[in-house]
Amino acid sequence: MAVSKLVKYLLFNFNLWFFVGGICILSFSAYVRINKADFQITDELLPAVNLLIFAGAMTMAFGFLGCCGVLQESRCLLAIFFMSLLVMFLMLLSVGVLGAISRTASSQEIVKKRMKDLLPLSEQPEDFQLAFQDVERTGFCCGFFVGHLDWGNATVVPDSCNCTDASRNCTVLEARKIFATPCMTYIFTWLDRLSETLMGIAFGFGILMILAMIFSLVLLCEMNSGHTSLI
Numbered sequence: 001m002a003v004s005k006l007v008k009y010l011l012f013n014f015n016l017w018f019f020v021g022g023i024c025i026l027s028f029s030a031y032v033r034i035n036k037a038d039f040q041i042t043d044e045l046l047p048a049v050n051l052l053i054f055a056g057a058m059t060m061a062f063g064f065l066g067c068c069g070v071l072q073e074s075r076c077l078l079a080i081f082f083m084s085l086l087v088m089f090l091m092l093l094s095v096g097v098l099g100a101i102s103r104t105a106s107s108q109e110i111v112k113k114r115m116k117d118l119l120p121l122s123e124q125p126e127d128f129q130l131a132f133q134d135v136e137r138t139g140f141c142c143g144f145f146v147g148h149l150d151w152g153n154a155t156v157v158p159d160s161c162n163c164t165d166a167s168r169n170c171t172v173l174e175a176r177k178i179f180a181t182p183c184m185t186y187i188f189t190w191l192d193r194l195s196e197t198l199m200g201i202a203f204g205f206g207i208l209m210i211l212a213m214i215f216s217l218v219l220l221c222e223m224n225s226g227h228t229s230l231i
Helices: 006-036 046-072 075-101 105-118 125-141 147-151 184-230
Strands: 170-173 176-177
Touching: 006 046, 006 147, 006 184, 046 075, 046 184, 075 184, 105 184, 125 184
Parallel strands: none
Antiparallel strands: 170 176
């Protein structure tokens, strides 16, 4: 069967990149999912991360399937590969949409409402308090909205609120200097960065998937034309 070597070479390399890219997406999204407290993953963003995990696993699997289809010149495998790419493209498109929605004002209001339900912070489970204290140390901030008052009273404000950088906005609380800036700005900055990462990954792999679908269709057409000419 006379099949274009150039198309085979390009499609095989695309599939190889899909396989490697699927491993990268799966590793990154799984790491974010496991450490969701460190990345300030809210319930609104969690479906996008879960979908990205599934898309990464499928990308890895179908990248391998595509490589096999090209090497064996199997029309069945290439057809399955094309349909799989189409499904994954729609999934990545939905990830990008979810990432864009998470940056809207209405979504931020939902996040703020969820955070208000967590006040006072001193009454939350210990694992949540420890995770949020790490956020305070990293973001040089204290509390969600009104600083140390979000913890309840002065006696329960943790050491993570202690002002360790004189250049930061600090205030005095019972003879100790603490961060005066609430963590809301820092948290939303993290959410914006995460949504940008999700949309960037979805956009980049979406372009690659479109090209791979085009190459797979070209290869399928050449294989079908070669089969027809033999008949």
